[in-house]
Amino acid sequence: MDDTPWIRWLDEADEADDDQIARLGGKGASLKRLWRLGLPVPPGFVITTDAYRAFLAANGLDTVPADPTSLHVRIAEVPVPDELRAAILAAYRLLGEGPVAVRSSGTAEDLTTASFAGQHDTFLDVSGPQALLVAVRACWASLWTPRAIAYRRQRRWDDGDGDGNSDSAGDRAVGTQSDTMSLALAVVVQVMVPADVAGVAFTANPLTSDHTEATVSAVRGLGERLVSGEGLADEWVVHRLGAGAKAVLRRDAQVGVTAEHVAAVAEMAWRIEDAFGAPQDVEWAVAGGRLFVLQARPMTALPEPVTWAAPGGGGWMRNFRLGEWLPEPVTPLCETWLLDRIEQGEIDAEERDFGLRPRRPYHVLANGWYFSSPIGGGLPLRGVLTTLARHPLRITALALSTVRPEIADRLFIASVARRWRKLLLPHYQRLVASWESRIETATPAELVQAIDAVGRIAGRYLWDLSVVGGHAWKAEYALARFCRWHLPEQGMTHSHQELLRGFPTPSSETPPYAVQSLDWIRPTLGEEQSVSLLATSDQSERRARLEEKRQAAEAAFRESLADRPRVRRRFDRLLALAQRYAELREEQAGWFTLGWPLLRRAVLRLGDDLRLHDVIEQAADIFFLTRTEVAAGLGFSVDHSGVHQQEGDLRSAVVARRQEWERQRRLSPPLVLGKPLGARVIAQAADTMRTPEAATQDHGDPRDGQDVLKGMPASPGRAIGPVRILRGPEDFGRLLPGEVLVAQVTAPAWTPLFSLAVAVVTDGGSLAAHASLVAREYGIPAVVAVGDATARLFDGQRVSVDGSAGVVTVLP
Secondary structure, rough: OOOOOOOOOOOOOOOOOOHHHHHHHHHHHHHHHHHHOOOOOOEEEEEEEHHHHHHHOOOOOOOOOOOOOOHHHHHHOOOOHHHHHHHHHHHHHHOOOOEEEEEEEEOOOOOOOOOOOOOOEEEEEEOOOOHHHHHHHHHHHHHHHHHHHHHHHHHHOOOOOOOOOOOOHHHHOOOOEEEHHHHHEEEEEOOOOOOOOOEEEEOOOOOOOOOEEEEEEEEEOOOOOHOOOOOOOEEEEEEOOOOOEEEEEEEOOOOOOOOOHHHHHHHHHHHHHHHHOOOOOEEEEEEEOOOEEEEEOOOOOOOOOOOOOOOOOOOOEEHHHHHHOOOOOHHHHHHHHHHHHHHHHHHHHHHHHHOOOOOOOEEEEEEOEEEEOOOOOOOOHHHHHHHHHOOOHHHHHHHHHHHHHHHHHHHHHHHHHHHHHHHHHHHHHHHHHHHHHOHHOOHHHHHHHHHHEEEEEEEEHHHHHHHHHOOOOOOOOHHHHHHHHHHHHOOOOOOOHHOOOOOOOOOOOOOOEEEEOOOOOOOOOHHHHHHHHOOOOOOHHHHHHHEEEEEHHHHHHHHHHOOOHHHHHHHHHHHHHHHHHHHHHHHHHHOOOOHHHHHHHHHHHHHHHHHOOOOOOOOOHHHHHOOHHHHHHHOOOOOOOOOOOOOOHHHHHHHHHHHHHEEEEEEOOOOOOOOOHHHHHHHHHHHOOHHHHHOOOOOOOOOHOOEEEEEEEEEEEEEEEEEEEEEHHHHHOOOOOOOOOEEOOOHHHHHHHOOOEEEEEEEOOOOHHHHHHHHHHHHOOEOOOOOOHHOOOOOOEEEEEEEOOEEEOOOO
């Protein structure tokens, strides 16, 4: 033991907790508590804040200079006073003079209000008295690096001239005096643990705040390889099950840690959480088969627990209409402006065709993700009765669309297809062309006019796409059901999906206006050269192979019906209808985003104007404003009651909203909220289209050890390959030939990736979605609407994808 106020051992008698934080810093106080709990803490001592202050006073550094960062250099250069030097080295000798870890321990560090993680320095494998003294001074100096000063000021813990108002003893230790004594830093010195495996455990899921789930990362060697990004980590989710735990591997970097080791880490971390009374971020290591805890600090900025419920109730679907084009959370400007204009155009077109206008809201956002419904916020009874009276044939067409799609085609759908081709598409093309010629010289008011006009016509286009393109999956459903009823299972050597592949397409190239997402924050394909230059195989050769297979399937089906001419005629009618609408759907979907390059140019020009007016820092920040804020920032009158925010508030809002959007992108949203109208029909269609044996398989749950994921069969065939999870365009370059592309949904700009993938699996989607259409075009199996494939699978995991059955099987 040491009698000076400069050295405190982790295993010595305790002072009061408040005094511990002020003298030992957050890390040192936390380690003493961990030792007191009987946890395996490496032996060590703390060089207290009294020692730091004595060092400053002896060297005349007890006043903050005009440039506080100069202290960083001065502290590292001046000597340690003899008496303090002797105390530190005496403690080092008692510790054995072997390799040690030297860690900074600030008085405002590892608190519930802020972690200061990475702001102060740590030195590992320090050997010898002189190296130890150098490392200690470097830790003290790290209190005055530019990044540490900026971190404190961001949180209003100023360096001598601030307003440091805080509640905890650790925060009070920051002080408010105009000298360096108001801030202090202790240093922890511990025996170095030669880790075989190390990592970090969070006792609550940092994305969802689920306290029944811990996340554990593990790397070979020292845990600093994980923090620095040098080491590829195994990623585990550990479910808290009563008195036990079950670990599920999410990403396998082949570190070699077992599920039992991971469960032990999680249970130790939960024990720390229970003792400290808050979710913890725990650093751990295993050396020689023994588990050590190296550090524990509160998880700061833990988001509110994620729940998936529709605001205001009701039933909503993620895979309906626009939802299939939005593979990630919606940005504020897209939701309040672009989606609003698209939905206005869509509802106007619906009212024109049926005399019916659903009530608002037309969609809801849950944790930033878009969900919609065929009836919006509900249908007015008077409007329903009026529609029944005025448009009986059209209502009949909708009612018969999945039972007798050929009748629905004659009554209504074919007329919409003609209108789309002869009127709407040419009008859309002319409108975009007219604005293209003047967008660069347009005034802000004209840019707003262009966005509104293109948004509304895109909404009208969406309605026709929903009616005509939506009829394609209904015709396919009728064809699949016919095959189920009239062809014996033992004779079905071909999937009905093979009948709908190998058709000619309008263009062999993905157009430059293809999008990654309808949200205009994402560049179009024409802006992303790295994606557009991806290698693609010869489409004509591929299509010829698919056409040959299609013709063989047609011949096989007709041969099975040779002795039933009436049934065969019915088959031929359904087949012709399904094939015609399959081609039409692909053509329609291809033109839908024609206006998106124009929309992006217009909105980014407005963003540049806001930047020049010093409202935002960069043009792209506009995506994280609302339409009302943009209008106010540009001096326009707004059509909503809104108050112009302070410019500083808008800048802060942009930062906060962008961070929230990034967090929401990592969530795995469900396919439905509540009990939406139409969900049962879609589920029934999925079961009809899968093979009979797959329809009876259980979806499984990761906690039960199941290894089968079930979704909607979208493109026939079977393939085996390693998983590659892609979250967005930033991941496109990670996909290698022969891998299984797994995503939440895909959009047209993803098309070049299909030439590399051996199969496709998506959380969302439907038979009318991009992944389904393009997988058939490329002749690779696809399973869509799995729900949580991106959460249950991980990179490198080998899976078998059966696109005919709608099943993904995890292989040993």
